[in-house]
Amino acid sequence: MPFTAAVLMCLVVHVSDGDSLFARCHESDSATTWPVKIRIANIDAPELKQQYGGESKAHLERLCLGKTAEITPVTRDQYERLVAHVRCDGSDAAEAQLRDGLAWVYTWRSKSIPALQALQSSAQERRIGLWSEARPQAPWNYRKQHRPYSND
DSSP: OBOOOOOEEEEEEEEEETTEEEEEEEOTTSSOEEEEEEEETTEEOOOTTSTTHHHHHHHHHHHHTTSEEEEEEEEEOTTOOEEEEEEETTEEHHHHHHHTTOOEEOTTTGGGOHHHHHHHHHHHHHTOGGGGSSSOOOHHHHHHHTOSOOOO
16 A cells, blocks of 8 residues: 655664664654654665674664654555655665665566666675675575564
């Protein structure tokens, strides 16, 4: 189901892994906040138990934890997380994770987002992050091999 909500201003209070975080978002014209579980749109980061999973999480923490983030909702996923574009201190979180070789572009979306695919390709060519490995395992394949797998 598509989202048409406006940009939310939220404080990032927890990073679960390299593509998921929790934030406290403000209602417009109110001091009220509510917690939101967010999945960063268009990327898939290594699971925590995978190689580079910890590095990916730490990178996202440095970028976003304790900072105000602009959250642009896209949809909700099957785990009821808000899938959204996330900007922390003016940096796009998906782009940062891809640029530093700490996430994959979702393959089903890569053709429609050439700029993100270019960032991943650049990291692959430079052999940085997970691309320093000869054959890094994609997180969707890791999850298939390690079912049942719970998502944050």
